[in-house]
Amino acid sequence: QTRAIHVGSVQVGGGAPVVVQSMTNTHTTDVAATVAQIDRLEKAGCKIVRLAVPDDKAAEAISPIRQAINLPLIADIHFDHRLAIKAAKNGADGLRINPGNIGGAKNTAKVVEAAAKYGLCLRIGVNAGSLEKDLLAKYDGPTADAMVESAINHIRAVEALGFTNFKISIKASDVLKTIEAYTRLSSATDFPLHVGVTEAGFGLCGTAKSAVGIGVLLFKGIGDTIRVSLSGDPVDEIRVAYQILRSLGLGARGPEIISCPTCGRTQIEVVKIAKEVEAALGHLESPITIAVMGCVVNGPGEAKEADIGIAGGKSHGILFKKGDRIAKVEHSRLVEALVSEVKKMSLS
Ligand code: SF4
Numbered sequence: 001q002t003r004a005i006h007v008g009s010v011q012v013g014g015g016a017p018v019v020v021q022s023m024t025n026t027h028t029t030d031v032a033a034t035v036a037q038i039d040r041l042e043k044a045g046c047k048i049v050r051l052a053v054p055d056d057k058a059a060e061a062i063s064p065i066r067q068a069i070n071l072p073l074i075a076d077i078h079f080d081h082r083l084a085i086k087a088a089k090n091g092a093d094g095l096r097i098n099p100g101n102i103g104g105a106k107n108t109a110k111v112v113e114a115a116a117k118y119g120l121c122l123r124i125g126v127n128a129g130s131l132e133k134d135l136l137a138k139y140d141g142p143t144a145d146a147m148v149e150s151a152i153n154h155i156r157a158v159e160a161l162g163f164t165n166f167k168i169s170i171k172a173s174d175v176l177k178t179i180e181a182y183t184r185l186s187s188a189t190d191f192p193l194h195v196g197v198t199e200a201g202f203g204l205c206g207t208a209k210s211a212v213g214i215g216v217l218l219f220k221g222i223g224d225t226i227r228v229s230l231s232g233d234p235v236d237e238i239r240v241a242y243q244i245l246r247s248l249g250l251g252a253r254g255p256e257i258i259s260c261p262t263c264g265r266t267q268i269e270v271v272k273i274a275k276e277v278e279a280a281l282g283h284l285e286s287p288i289t290i291a292v293m294g295c296v297v298n299g300p301g302e303a304k305e306a307d308i309g310i311a312g313g314k315s316h317g318i319l320f321k322k323g324d325r326i327a328k329v330e331h332s333r334l335v336e337a338l339v340s341e342v343k344k345m346s347l348s
Helices: 031-044 056-068 081-089 104-118 133-139 144-160 176-187 203-219 234-247 270-279 331-344
Strands: 004-006 010-012 019-023 048-052 073-077 094-097 121-127 168-171 223-229 255-259 288-294 308-312 316-321 324-330
Touching: 004 121, 004 203, 019 234, 031 048, 031 056, 031 203, 031 223, 031 234, 048 331, 056 073, 056 081, 056 308, 073 081, 073 168, 073 270, 081 094, 081 104, 094 104, 104 121, 121 144, 133 144, 133 308, 144 168, 144 176, 168 176, 203 234, 255 270, 270 331, 308 331, 324 331
Parallel strands: 019 048, 019 223, 048 073, 073 094, 094 121, 121 168, 255 288, 288 308
Antiparallel strands: 004 010, 308 316, 316 324
């Protein structure tokens, strides 16, 4: 149970569904590229977007970007509190600061004042890599306890300024430390938690680390908004985030393509076909589970939870719905038959 805050029009915490967010990796000053990437993120299901504000020109770019997009926009600021104030003036919906590197309590207070003045939310982002020296000495390094104590100190300091529209993150690139720190923090505060494994990596490794870290926390009921951090196209972060949510029964979006691992009974090119199905139907927003199975002997039965699927036979394959065969189709027409049947299912 956390209290509700708002990032623009999006509620975070207070019983709202887990909010999926991402971060652009364009140069913020390249307004056209940034807006185009935010549009792609929105289409993929992203609900809040963050962008880096490393300098004055980036802070100025917030204004035209904000006018051109629909999603709430969070400005990510390090080191220079004046950039946070400028981002607030220029229309950001939220500010993400790391009090460990923004220049002490005085500068944090100035950022809080700007957030209150312009009606923004804050994210207080504690990072294992930039903890206060006294805590590092006390705990002999950036332990989970050190991170939690740092977060609690910052929460108290911001609350003491009369500001409560904020959420917290407490990130480490180590999965176990992240889980431990968030678990302790969640029992110590009811402010909403932004959950993620920072610098998780790329591809399979990054996906697995994020899925385990975020997944374990969500399973424990911890996390109001999530960001999967992956090197590469941020749209992939959104896809992975929804797979994590879907796996935990916390929200599904778009098609989930399940496919069998293949074995000595396989009669079709499962991976190639699954990719073709994804290319044809990946844009759908409605949740649907689609199976691509290698054989007609076991495939439909193994995938009977799927809404619809195809399975390979010797010369023909079959189309099945909820495990029941509905048509026999030549191999070359399997994908086409599946796509046309899905389209009939009136999905958006
Ligand atoms: Fe093997 Fe058929 Fe199961 Fe695929 S569905 S793993 S081909 S038995």
